[in-house]
Amino acid sequence: MVKEVHKHQVIIVGGGMAGLRAALESCDQGVDTVVLSQVHPIRSHSGSAQGGINAPLANAPEGKDDSWERHAFDTVKGSDFLADQDAVEIMTKEASARIIELEHMGAPFSRTDEGKIAQRPFGGAGFPRTCYASDKTGHVIMQALYEQLVRRQVKVYAEYFVVALAAEGDTCRGLVALNILSGELETFEADAIIFTTGGAGRIYARSSNAIINTGSGMAVAYQAGVPLKDMEFIQFHPTSLLDSNILMTEGARGEGGYLVNNKGERFMERYAAKAMELAPRDIVSRSIQTEIDQGRGFEGGYVHLDLRHLGREKILERLPGIRDIAMNFAGVDPILQPIPIQPAQHYTMGGIDCNADAETLLKGLLTAGECACVSVHGANRLGGNSLLDTVVFGQRAGKKAAQYVQNKHPRAAAEKALNEALAKAEKKINALAEGQTSEPTFQLRSELGETMTNNVGIFRDKGPMTEAVQKIKDLKRRYQGCRLTYKGKKFNLDLVRTLELEGCLQVAEVIAQGALARQESRGSHTRLDFPTRDDANWLKHTLAYFTADGPQMKYKPVIITRWQPEARKY
């Protein structure tokens, strides 16, 4: 029997940029809205975003001819033509309004001499289009959104981890979440739920992502029957700090930074002679990895990001954050020394399948941000487009959810669905608490990370990927023997991390199997055995459906409105 049920009209799961933007919108539509998050919202990974957010404001003199059409074309070309062009049009048309709105909320962007929002060049973009606040753009936007949340007194359930969704037929009616502080399961009834749970980077051993980015929301939606789309498209950021893999923003190259190998060459000349360091991320990551693999990297597997020629003043003004990080985490001062960098997993282009109104297959379940796949990023996301995605589709999700709850159409009864979901969640947690563990969970987590980084990384091939799929199946089997070694209630990290691991395994399986199935190279998905793009057979989205035996793959066409696929050169 359900003990106490929290009832709200709209529950937003995830307190990052998409979640907070959705919450403000839903609240402003006059709907009872709450945010539920694994961490306090301000701790969300969106705050780590550095370089900026794209909009064709045309504030920079070189960008005076920028337009939403040019932004859209750059995005579509950057996506290697896998993005749905109708969704890209929406994103780029709404971009400027969303950025201006952030500024009006109080986000302190850097400024041009005329006092307008400053914009810098970014990879794959025809114009300086990336609005920024030095190299702390995510931080300042998150602060501004959270400030607005406080202003509206939106209730926050902080430190709650979603274990299961409650669905009655094809309608989502609520969720069950672990209150991390108390260790108790709590039940939430809602007319609409928006998943804004972020990415899945920590499936990889080498990732720029926060430790909390485990794809848990994707896994919950997937197991509730909602397909995951295009998960094989994983972005590897070219420049993460050696070993710790903390992001060194693309803005460093946007401001004029060089990539240099062990021979002192600006090697991008060989791979993208025109765009050089500002080619899109998939191309730069492949180039760096090739240099390292062919012996032109440095011992330990890295190349240099050299900012010294920018001078002290510019580094302190535009890139103070990464300078601090380089000094504190690698003992390198970019004013005096080149930064040791290597590519690392950075972003999941794929995610929970949804339309441009954020709706999923399950009625009343919406999604936005990195955990969602509209798709606007296709096979490769352009830098500066992820924050834009969060505010454009976060706003749309909040609006749509509010409309959905305000429509008085009959909804399925919630009680049965909530009871079932609670029983399922209790069973799962009780099972984890019974008996002795067959092996420690960190062992599985680390084997999974190594498998994904080594076998489903930047360069892919049938053999290693087949091994990865087998390995993940084996890890899933071994997970069945895993039990908690700490069984206390309050703030049980063993429990949270063991639940996360189950989701990681599910999502990893979708990534590896989707990658193995896709017999072409497109954007971030680079196959040595299928080195070219194959539009005839593969200009389509992957949809992975959950089954007990692993994902079942289906495909659906890409929406093309005005830009026919062409060769992608930079």
Added chain:
Amino acid sequence: MATTELKVQEKQAVSAVTMKVFRFDPEKDKTSRYDTFQVPVRPGMSVLETLFEVLDKQDSSLAFRYACRGAVCGSCAMYINGSYRLACETQLSSLGSKEITVGPLPHLPVIRDLVVDMAPFFEKYDRVMPYLKTQSEPPEKERLQSPKQRKAINEAIDCILCSCCYSACPMTWTHKEYLGPSALNKAYRFVADSRDEATAERLKVVSGEDGVWCCHTIFNCVEACPKKINQTDAIEILRRKTVSQKLKFWKR
């Protein structure tokens, strides 16, 4: 292609540290204690990574907060070898000791082990109207702000709300209602923002007995801040503005 294999094997441990970690569950334990762990150290290892090493391999009951591990989210503020630090950016090698003592942020209620109740901190945040307030109609485009005007808030906006300063401030220990350095820095951030139009209202909020006059300019906050923000300076400017506003009132 020579090889695409990335070497993600863990680096070999080169030495070990003795970690003394604060343990306490107020619902179960009468008193707190420090547990001692011997942890193998790899080059470049941080205090946060060391805690994960303990959690994974020695004691899965340990409780601590974490998220970004890149010194921007403010989750892992702790009391490390007598200093207020972010565990993620504190390299073991920087501590100059083979013995490391880790405790929760002092003067905040302990939930369990290194996890403290941040509610008192965020309540103060909520009280200072922590959002841009304007009366004028917003323009169609952005509100203009010169680079110089923007520079005035450059330091104040760096705050990651980790609570190191709040925990370090002796005035918050004795005067429970004191807004504290972080919330006052937030108030200052808007007073100093050329776009904000609520200075008078803000000064009223911070000039009460729980506000700027509580500060005894001890500078603990400045020393504790991982982002090197000078909150004491911000408080000092708010004081001067408060005084000049009162003078203006009497001169009317």
